[in-house]
Amino acid sequence: xxRPSAAPGTTGPGAPDRFGTGPAATSDQPAPGPGPAPDADxxxxxxxxxxxxxxxxxxxxxxxxxxxxxxxxxxxxxxxxDLEFADGLPGAEExxxxxxxxxxxxxxxxxxxxxxxDIPLLIAVAGSTGAxxxxxxxxxVGEQVTTTGVRRPTTxxxxxxxxxxxxxxxxxxxxxxxxxxVRQQGLAMPGKDGMLVLAATEAMPRGVALLDTxxxxxxxxxxxxxxxxxxxxxxLWMFVTTSTRYADARVWEFLQVARDRDTSLAVVLSRVxxxxxxxxxxxxxxxxxxxxxxxxxxxxxxxTDQIRGERFTSNVADHIRGYLADVAGEAEQRDxxxxxxxxxxxxxFRSRVPGLARQVEAQIETGRTFATAxxxxxxxxxxxxxxxxxxxxLLRGSxxxxxxxxxxxxxxxxxxxxxxxxxxxxxxxxQAERSQRVSALxxxxxxxxxxxxVSACERASDEIEQRWREVPGxxxxxxxxxxxxxxxxxxxxxxxxxxxxxxxxxxxTTASGATKRSVARFVTxxxxxxxxxxxxxxLGYERSRSGGGAHAADPSGPSPQRLLKGLFGAQSLRSxxxxxxEDLRRRVLGLLDRxxxxxxxxxxxxxxxxxxxxxxxxxxTYNLEITR
Numbered sequence: 001x002x003r004p005s006a007a008p009g010t011t012g013p014g015a016p017d018r019f020g021t022g023p024a025a026t027s028d029q030p031a032p033g034p035g036p037a038p039d040a041d042x043x044x045x046x047x048x049x050x051x052x053x054x055x056x057x058x059x060x061x062x063x064x065x066x067x068x069x070x071x072x073x074x075x076x077x078x079x080x081x082d083l084e085f086a087d088g089l090p091g092a093e094e095x096x097x098x099x100x101x102x103x104x105x106x107x108x109x110x111x112x113x114x115x116x117x118d119i120p121l122l123i124a125v126a127g128s129t130g131a132x133x134x135x136x137x138x139x140x141v142g143e144q145v146t147t148t149g150v151r152r153p154t155t156x157x158x159x160x161x162x163x164x165x166x167x168x169x170x171x172x173x174x175x176x177x178x179x180x181x182v183r184q185q186g187l188a189m190p191g192k193d194g195m196l197v198l199a200a201t202e203a204m205p206r207g208v209a210l211l212d213t214x215x216x217x218x219x220x221x222x223x224x225x226x227x228x229x230x231x232x233x234x235x236l237w238m239f240v241t242t243s244t245r246y247a248d249a250r251v252w253e254f255l256q257v258a259r260d261r262d263t264s265l266a267v268v269l270s271r272v273x274x275x276x277x278x279x280x281x282x283x284x285x286x287x288x289x290x291x292x293x294x295x296x297x298x299x300x301x302x303x304t305d306q307i308r309g310e311r312f313t314s315n316v317a318d319h320i321r322g323y324l325a326d327v328a329g330e331a332e333q334r335d336x337x338x339x340x341x342x343x344x345x346x347x348x349f350r351s352r353v354p355g356l357a358r359q360v361e362a363q364i365e366t367g368r369t370f371a372t373a374x375x376x377x378x379x380x381x382x383x384x385x386x387x388x389x390x391x392x393x394l395l396r397g398s399x400x401x402x403x404x405x406x407x408x409x410x411x412x413x414x415x416x417x418x419x420x421x422x423x424x425x426x427x428x429x430x431q432a433e434r435s436q437r438v439s440a441l442x443x444x445x446x447x448x449x450x451x452x453x454v455s456a457c458e459r460a461s462d463e464i465e466q467r468w469r470e471v472p473g474x475x476x477x478x479x480x481x482x483x484x485x486x487x488x489x490x491x492x493x494x495x496x497x498x499x500x501x502x503x504x505x506x507x508x509t510t511a512s513g514a515t516k517r518s519v520a521r522f523v524t525x526x527x528x529x530x531x532x533x534x535x536x537x538x539l540g541y542e543r544s545r546s547g548g549g550a551h552a553a554d555p556s557g558p559s560p561q562r563l564l565k566g567l568f569g570a571q572s573l574r575s576x577x578x579x580x581x582e583d584l585r586r587r588v589l590g591l592l593d594r595x596x597x598x599x600x601x602x603x604x605x606x607x608x609x610x611x612x613x614x615x616x617x618x619x620x621t622y623n624l625e626i627t628r
Contacts, residue, residue, distance in 0.1 A: 066114055076106065077103060080617070084608070085099075085363055086606040086607045089606070090472055090473070091358075091360070102352050102356060104176075105232045105233070109345060113342055119169065120169055121328060122235050123209065123324060123327075125213060125240060126213045126231055126239055126240070127216060127268070128246075131240040132301070133212055134146045134159075134310065136270070139312045145212075146197075158213050159196075160212075161199045161201055161211075162210070163208075176230075181198055184199040210324075213231070216251065216254050227254075235264065236327065237264070239251075239265065239268065240267075240268040242269070246269060246284050246287070260348060262347065263340075264340045264341045266299065266323065268301060272300050272301065297323060353621045363609050364611060364614060366471055370468055370477070373468060380463070390540045390581075401444075402441040403441060405441070438528075445498070445535055446495055446498045446499065449494065450494045450495060453490070453592075454490055457490055457595045460595070477603075477606060493594070498587075501587055502535070505531040506530075507527075509530050509568075534564060537577070
């Protein structure tokens with residue numbers, strides 16, 4: 001890429017126009033203000049430019065401040081790399097795009113340039129479909145390294161031309177490690193989609209590489225994603241578009257990225273017709289100015305058929321070749337180009353990393369919304385159950401009917417017998433022939449408690465599902481929670497817990513013993529039946545009676561509490577009742593905790609960022625600012 005002699009039709013030293021002819025400059029930005037427009041077909045480089053904004057010199061790995069910068073950048077990369085986003089929830093798509101973008105530029109561009117000072121200058125040639133990028137690259141190199149053709153898009157794999165001495169730098173170990181590549185042997189041939197072709201040639205000077213990227217406006221989405229990946233790793237962007245495509249939205253999306261990052265940029269308008277040339281160049285220049293890109297180096301390539309062997313045969317691209325020769329060959333100019341792009345990328349992290357943090361915060365807030373829905377719904381369920389267990393509301397319907405049948409049928413009285421051998425024999429006989437009414441009462445107790453817990457849990461589940469579905473993506477997460485293995489077993493688990501609880505209550509009445517003031521010193525009794533009496537009392541019999549239940553009008557109805565006090569005494573009864581009530585509460589609330597597990601698991605496995613993820617990103621951005 002040696003600098004050519006002056007092309008025919010150019011003038012001597014002097015101020016050129018924005019897209020006109022003139023001498024090669026020594027910087028990557030044009031002088032301010034437009035000049036006269038000559039009629040020559042071949043465009044030329046713009047003239048001398050203002051200096052690039054100041055900043056740190058190219059980083060040297062040996063400097064202590066660079067060691068600190070590398071540590072800060074590594075910390076930032078680690079925080080970004082470790083981020084997770086929940087699929088389908090607000091912030092996921094935007095967050096992953098930003099994450100991949102910043103992470104790739106940190107890994108592929110920033111950190112390598114902090115660690116090493118001898119990295120080849122990478123010039124990425126990008127642009128519109130059919131703009132002639134491959135022809136231009138071949139012409140700039142001086143031999144065919146990439147293929148062109150009538151099929152669009154032509155470049156289905158990027159081609160990187162460099163000196164053989166630099167080719168190892170662009171191997172998988174150093175340059176975009178995740179990208180597969182192949183070394184070109186002999187005649188230039190395209191690689192497979194998604195593969196980088198390395199074309200080592202002595203025509204390229206050492207320390208500079210030229211990259212032919214896929215079309216940024218290709219119909220194949222992977223092509224412009226590919227182009228963006230390489231632009232993020234380049235020191236200088238050379239953007240090529242045509243006289244018919246330069247106003248396309250996709251073109252300006254990429255140009256505005258260069259503007260926002262203050263990337264060293266050159267723009268080439270190709271296939272410029274002779275007729276209307278001045279108006280076309282003026283319009284494109286006005287668009288560049290309006291979009292904040294007026295400082296970009298500009299070139300024009302005329303519409304020409306002077307192409308042979310997939311490169312220009314005349315001096316059509318000499319002005320561009322001379323510009324790149326200046327950039328690659330002059331240390332000061334090269335340092336300006338690389339420094340400007342490097343500083344621009346670092347500056348862009350001031351907005352890009354906080355932008356990523358905001359997407360993280362959006363996901364964290366969504367996770368809080370989901371978690372709050374679970375907490376609120378099961379807190380309400382807990383309150384409903386705890387209230388229902390003691391307010392007497394269960395003592396209605398079937399349960400009350402079964403209780404009245406037992407009380408009126410004499411089972412309670414017959415369960416009490418004077419102590420002695422005869423009494424024990426009678427008790428064994430009666431236990432063998434347990435009344436169906438007592439069994440029915442036991443089932444009614446289990447059914448009532450089961451209905452209370454199932455109803456509360458189902459309402460909680462429905463409330464959670466409804467609130468989750470109000471958030472985009474929450475419906476899928478709710479379905480995931482409700483379809484987890486083990487769901488739907490609540491009724492079976494409740495029956496098991498209630499049966500075990502009834503057995504525990506019976507054992508409590510056996511172990512309590514008799515007090516001096518209790519009748520239990522003189523009688524023996526059926527502990528299962530007495531346990532049922534205790535359960536009826538614990539479920540709020542007295543409350544239900546004072547509140548006017550179905551049995552309140554029957555003053556002759558037995559009082560469970562009176563019977564229990566007679567058997568155990570008031571103090572012992574309070575102790576038994578408190579233990580039984582706490583055991584029931586523990587079992588039921590344990591079921592509640594198990595019922596919410598699928599929702600908690602769904603949230604835990606969704607990939608929602610941790611609460612401190614955004615804070616770490618903000619802190620890492622601050623650390624970068626004070627370390628620069």
